[in-house]
Amino acid sequence: MSDLTRVIIVDDHPLMRKGIQQLLSIEARFEIIAEATNGIEAVSFAKKLQPDLILLDFNMHGISGLETLKALRQNGCCAKVIILTVSDNRQDVIAMINQGADGYLLKDSEPESLLENIIKVLAGQLVVSEKLNSYLNELDQEDNIRDKLSNLTKREVQILQEVAKGYSNKEISENLHISEGTVKVHVKSLLKKMQIKSRVEAAVLYLQQPK
Numbered sequence: 264m265s266d267l268t269r270v271i272i273v274d275d276h277p278l279m280r281k282g283i284q285q286l287l288s289i290e291a292r293f294e295i296i297a298e299a300t301n302g303i304e305a306v307s308f309a310k311k312l313q314p315d316l317i318l319l320d321f322n323m324h325g326i327s328g329l330e331t332l333k334a335l336r337q338n339g340c341c342a343k344v345i346i347l348t349v350s351d352n353r354q355d356v357i358a359m360i361n362q363g364a365d366g367y368l369l370k371d372s373e374p375e376s377l378l379e380n381i382i383k384v385l386a387g388q389l390v391v392s393e394k395l396n397s398y399l400n401e402l403d404q405e406d407n408i409r410d411k412l413s414n415l416t417k418r419e420v421q422i423l424q425e426v427a428k429g430y431s432n433k434e435i436s437e438n439l440h441i442s443e444g445t446v447k448v449h450v451k452s453l454l455k456k457m458q459i460k461s462r463v464e465a466a467v468l469y470l471q472q473p474k
Contacts, residue, residue: 267294268385271312273305273331274298274320274347279370283318283347286374290382302331309340316385319364321348321355329358336363343384356395366390411457412472419453422446427466 270293274280280298287293296312299305301323309317317335321328332344345366346359356367366384368377369392380390415423425435432450436443450462459465 266292268292268316269294269296269314270316271297271299271308271314272318275300275323286378302326305331306334306338309335310338314342317342317344318347319344321346321350332362332364345381345384351395368392414456415453419449422449423453423465423469426462427469
């Protein structure tokens with residue numbers, strides 16, 4: 264089996280593609296098998312050539328990096344995909360990681376650090392440029408909230424929504440037409456499942472969930 268990493272570079276700036284090519288040529292393990300100038304070419308090349316790694320620009324003319332990534336994953340592309348971009352926008356980072364990007368690196372990174380991070384991704388790590396690390400922590404936190412909420416029954420979610428609106432047990436029982444005792448049992452159960460101690464914490468967690 265070949266030790267070469269077969270790479271497709273996707274960027275609509277010729278100068279940028281050239282720069283990435285030069286950077287990768289430092290390491291003998293990289294073989295650039297195609298360069299795409301837009302998302303449609305990228306998806307077509309990926310289907311045909313089955314690369315190991317795709318370096319994908321975020322802001323491109325035509326279909327965006329995000330749409331390209333979605334199309335790649337929908338087409339069963341298993342390559343590692345690293346976003347190379349100038350955008351350090353939180354929403355962009357989170358959207359790309361949620362769509363299956365393996366790395367999100369800024370174009371203004373030091374070349375050595377960029378190469379190092381590409382190699383880390385190939386080794387199976389999820390890597391973002393250092394200044395974006397806090398976004399990954401937020402992502403972990405969002406996943407954690409999702410997990411906690413997914414354990415709740417339909418009724419518990421209803422009650423949690425009422426708690427988040429600031430209603431008391433008595434008000435919730437009136438709103439949902441169930442006894443106050445039943446509300447108490449559900450509140451106790453949902454606090455236990457969410458591993459928290461108070462209604463306030465429950466409300467905060469509920470309001471923090473990713474929309």
